[in-house]
Amino acid sequence: MGIELAGIKMKNPVMVASGTFGFGEEYAELIDIDQLGAIVTKSVTLAPRAGNPPPRIVETPAGMLNSIGLQNDGLKAFLDTHLPFLAKHDVPVIVNVAGETVNEYVEVVKALSKESEVDGIELNISCPNVKKGCMSFGIDPKMTEELVKAARKVSKKPLIAKLSPNVTDITAIAKAAVGGGADALSLINTVMGMAIDIKSKKPKLAMTTGGLSGPAIKPIAVRMVWQVAQAVKVPLIGIGGIMTAEDAYEFILAGAAAVQVGTANFIDAEAPLKIIKGLKKYL
Ligand code: RRO
Numbered sequence: 001m002g003i004e005l006a007g008i009k010m011k012n013p014v015m016v017a018s019g020t021f022g023f024g025e026e027y028a029e030l031i032d033i034d035q036l037g038a039i040v041t042k043s044v045t046l047a048p049r050a051g052n053p054p055p056r057i058v059e060t061p062a063g064m065l066n067s068i069g070l071q072n073d074g075l076k077a078f079l080d081t082h083l084p085f086l087a088k089h090d091v092p093v094i095v096n097v098a099g100e101t102v103n104e105y106v107e108v109v110k111a112l113s114k115e116s117e118v119d120g121i122e123l124n125i126s127c128p129n130v131k132k133g134c135m136s137f138g139i140d141p142k143m144t145e146e147l148v149k150a151a152r153k154v155s156k157k158p159l160i161a162k163l164s165p166n167v168t169d170i171t172a173i174a175k176a177a178v179g180g181g182a183d184a185l186s187l188i189n190t191v192m193g194m195a196i197d198i199k200s201k202k203p204k205l206a207m208t209t210g211g212l213s214g215p216a217i218k219p220i221a222v223r224m225v226w227q228v229a230q231a232v233k234v235p236l237i238g239i240g241g242i243m244t245a246e247d248a249y250e251f252i253l254a255g256a257a258a259v260q261v262g263t264a265n266f267i268d269a270e271a272p273l274k275i276i277k278g279l280k281k282y283l
Contacts, residue, residue, distance in 0.1 A: 005237070006120065006160065006235060007120075007158050012036075012037045012279070013258035013259060013279075014275050016039055016261055016262070017040055017261060018042060019262070020261075022041075023039075023078070024085065030270075032273070036091050036272055036276075037258060039091055039094065040095075041078070042071075043097065043098040044075055044097055044112075046104045047074050051069040051070060052069030052129060056205060056210070060216065061216065063213055063216035063217060067205045069130055087117040092120070094120040094121065095112050095122065097112070097123055097124060100134070101132075105123065109121055109151045110155070113155040122160040122162050124189070125162065125163070128164070138163060142176070144161070144176040145180040146180070148161055148180025149180040152180060159183050160183065161182040161186070165220055165224055170187065174231055175231055184234050184237060185235075186239055187240075188239060189239075191213075191217050192210075192212070193209065193210060214241050215241040216241065220240065223254075225238045225255055226255055236256045239262060242260070242262070242264065246278070
C-alpha cells in the first residue's frame with residue numbers, strides 16, 4: 001500500500017483533502033490520523049482571514065456548495081500551534097497555501113520551506129470563493145506558470161499545484177504548472193455553482209456562488225484526471241467525490257497515483273480509513 005509521491009513517503013495513497021480536515025486536531029479525537037497517507041491542511045495565508053459571511057455551506061443533490069472564503073488563522077498560528085500538533089503524529093503533512101498576490105504565496109512558501117516537519121506544499125491556485133488571487137492564477141496558464149516558478153525559486157520541498165476545474169482546457173493549466181516546476185498535480189478543486197431558495201427568491205449562499213463538491217462532481221474529476229494523465233508526466237492526485245474504495249480505484253484507473261478524500265469526511269470521519277481498508281482488500 002506504501003507509495004512515494006514526489007519524494008513524499010506515504011503508508012498508502014489515501015490523503016484527506018484541504019479544507020475538509022482543518023489541521024487535524026478535531027479529527028484526531030475521532031480517528032487514528034496516523035493511518036492516513038497524508039494530511040493536506042486547510043489553506044494557510046500570510047495573515048489571518050475571517051472568511052465570508054454565512055450562510056456559507058449548503059447541501060445540494062449528491063453534493064454540497066461551500067463559500068468559506070479562505071478562513072484560516074494565518075501563517076504564524078500555523079507555525080506556532082497547528083504544525084507542532086501535526087509534528088507529534090506519524091503522518092506526512094502537506095500544507096495547502098493560498099494568497100491574493102504572487103508575493104503572498106512566496107512569503108508563505110518560503111517560511112514553510114524552513115520547517116523540517118512540512119513534507120510538501122500544495123499550491124492552491126483554485127479557490128473559487130475569493131475576489132482576489134487564488135483561482136485567478138489557476139485559470140490562466142501564464143499566471144499559473146509564473147506563480148509556480150516563483151514558489152519553486154524559494155522552496156526545495158515537493159510542490160503540488162492544485163488545479164481548478166473551472167477552465168476550458170485543464171491540460172493547458174497542467175502543462176503550465178509542470179513548466180513552472182510543480183512536482184505533482186492535485187485535481188480537482190470545487191466546481192463553481194449556485195443554488196437559489198425559491199421561497200425567499202434569494203441565493204442560498206451569502207456570497208451567491210460557491211464551490212460544488214461531493215459525488216456530483218466525480219465524473220468531471222475522473223475525466224479531468226484522465227485528460228491530464230495524458231498531457232503531463234508528473235504524478236497526479238485525484239480528488240472529487242470519492243466516498244468509497246471503488247471511487248478511489250476509479251481515479252487510479254484514470255491515471256492518479258494517489259487520491260484525496262474531501263466531502264466524505266463531513267458524513268463519516270472514518271471514510272478515509274474505510275477507503276484504505278477497501279483498497280487493501282481489493283489488492
Ligand atoms: O475557503 C474556501 O472557500 C475554499 C477554498 Br480556499 C478552496 O480551495 N476550495 C473551496 O471549495 N473553498
